[in-house]
Amino acid sequence: MGEITLVRHGQANSAADNEIDYDKLSELGHQQAKWLGAWMAAHDQPYDTVYSGTLRRQKETAAGMGFENVICDERLNEIAYYDLTDEMAVFRPDLPRTSPEDFEVHFPVTLQAWKDGDIKGVETYDAFLTRVREILELATQPGKRVLCVTSGGIIARAVSQILGLDIPDMARIALPIYNTSVHRFHVRPTGPLLATFNSAPHLDVADRIEARTYY
DSSP: OEEEEEEEOOOBOTTOSSHHHHSSBOHHHHHHHHHHHHHHHHHSOOOSEEEEOSSHHHHHHHHHTTOOSOEEOGGGSOOOHHHHHHHHHHHOTTSOOOSGGGHHHHHHHHHHHHHHTSSOOSSOHHHHHHHHHHHHHHHOOTTOEEEEEEOHHHHHHHHHHHHTOOHHHHHHHHTTOOTTOEEEEEEETTEEEEEEEEEOGGGOSGGGGGGOOOO
16 A cells, blocks of 8 residues: 655745745744654654655755755645735725735635636636646555655645535635645545544644644
């Protein structure tokens, strides 16, 4: 039996209001990656292949975890959510996004508008679904352990694909995903099965409770 492990990047620049400024780890984000890497080195088995998205925060997380020879694949890149937010400001001026706390309300409405073609973004919603499906197919290697360092939107979509969930439930899945959380799928002849969601064993100690972040 193979295994796919998805890891969300460490905390990024949550004070940003655009894609470029957001795309770098905070000091805590670097520390989260180091903690997770140390936990995996002590408790996990080696990986046959390690992938990362091409975004800076994803590559910094993989490096901070201690992995070398990482294969970068842009299909693991996050949804360009700040760009979609800009589109939504025009399409739905009655639903402004003013802080990260607005995500719970804003995210599902934005995804639905994106799916319906009311906002465009840098890719179509169908293209997003296709690349997540492709990266899961790439990582589904019987008898192999594959690690992918990615982002919350990709993880939420991967889980939703496997469980057959649509946008409202995908949004609920995305909301609680921790930075540097671990998500595992068992590779079976019938397809991947969700085995672990939003695990953060490296943060499950009393003096790291405040290091559990969502954005």
